[in-house]
Amino acid sequence: DTGVSQDPRHKITKRGQNVTFRCDPISEHNRLYWYRQTLGQGPEFLTYFQNEAQLEKSRLLSDRFSAERPKGSFSTLEIQRTEQGDSAMYLCASSLGPAQETQYFGPGTRLLVL
Amino acid sequence: QKEVEQDPGPLSVPEGAIVSLNCTYSNSAFQYFMWYRQYSRKGPELLMYTYSSGNKEDGRFTAQVDKSSKYISLFIRDSQPSDSATYLCAMRDRGSTLGRLYFGRGTQLTVWP
Numbered sequence: 001d002t003g004v005s006q007d008p009r010h011k012i013t014k015r016g017q018n019v020t021f022r023c024d025p026i027s028e029h030n031r032l033y034w035y036r037q038t039l040g041q042g043p044e045f046l047t048y049f050q051n052e053a054q055l056e057k058s059r060l061l062s063d064r065f066s067a068e069r070p071k072g073s074f075s076t077l078e079i080q081r082t083e084q085g086d087s088a089m090y091l092c093a094s095s096l097g098p099a100q101e102t103q104y105f106g107p108g109t110r111l112l113v114l
Numbered sequence: 115q116k117e118v119e120q121d122p123g124p125l126s127v128p129e130g131a132i133v134s135l136n137c138t139y140s141n142s143a144f145q146y147f148m149w150y151r152q153y154s155r156k157g158p159e160l161l162m163y164t165y166s167s168g169n170k171e172d173g174r175f176t177a178q179v180d181k182s183s184k185y186i187s188l189f190i191r192d193s194q195p196s197d198s199a200t201y202l203c204a205m206r207d208r209g210s211t212l213g214r215l216y217f218g219r220g221t222q223l224t225v226w227p
Contacts, residue, residue, distance in 0.1 A: 004157075031213060040122065042202050042217030043158065056214065091157055101146070101206070101213050105157035 004106035006092050012112045013082055020078045021109045025094030032075050033103060034067055035091040036060065043091055049075060050097070082113045117141050120203055120218025129227050133190040137203035137218045140184065144216070145208035147179050149188045152200045152220065161201075162188065193225045 005024045013019050025032050030051050035043035046065070048056045051072035061067075064082075069075040079086055089110050093103040120137045127133055135149075146165055150158035162177040164170045164186075170177045176189040186205075190197055200220040206213060 006157075033213070033215075035215075040219065042118075042120070042204075042219045043215070044217070045214045048214060095213060102160060102163060103213065103215060104160065105150075107157045108155075110155070 004092055004094055004104055006090075006106040006109050008109055009107060010110050010112075012114065014114050015082060015084060017082055018078065018080045019082060019111065020076055021090055021111075023075045023077070023092030023106060025074070025092070026104060028096065029094035029104075030072065030097045031095040031103075032069055033093040033095075034075070034077050035093065037089040037091055037108070038087075046077075046090075079111075082111075084113050087111055087113045116219075118203060118205060118216050118218045120221055122219050122221060124222040124224060126224045126226065127193055129193060129195060129225055131193050131225070133193050133197070133223060133225075135188045135190075135201050135203075135221050135223070137186050138184055139186075139205060139216075141205075141207060141216075142181075142184065143207035144184075144205040146206040147177070147186050148204040148206075148215070149175075149177055150202040150204060150217075152202055154199075158202055195225050195227050198224045 007022045032049045034046040037043040049069040064080045067077045089108040091108045093105045095103045118139045149162040152158045167181045174191045178187040202220045203218040204215045
């Protein structure tokens, strides 16, 4: 296993369009996190899954954002009706769980909304 | 006021210098402290992980935590041009079983040959 993977790596879209990102965590990691990072800032927490259950959502995650992890493996993050303020790097991380909380990050998906 | 404060720099040092990076925080419940390194347009990579107060050393890197002052540091000895990156501090509170991390904004470091 080579780590957390994310797809696509880059996405350019027009304002108002919907976009979907995918994250594949390290196998056997049952915790999966989404963060958002804007230029010059550290990552900010968006949401968290333990297996397929979404257990926490940040207030940053507006109604236009939805995340799923249907089988407790990969996860998707969808943004509907994108706005220019959604332009950011979207990072996914995974961890093994209570026995090992270290979060390993993927390379991120860079979104640009025109 | 953000929960984690970190000077964004930029910090520029010659090869071989000792680099000192630091963060302050306001939430006394933070118990787990991490340093991540992030190269341009890449995801963060974990460098150091410490629990509570004290020092931890790993090769050229030393992490220090002073909970009484709510202050954490990362020292890099014999810095190399390959250390040029953004360094992010991150922390988590002891009460959270969910592992949500709170990050500083990162310090941009350049080590020139």
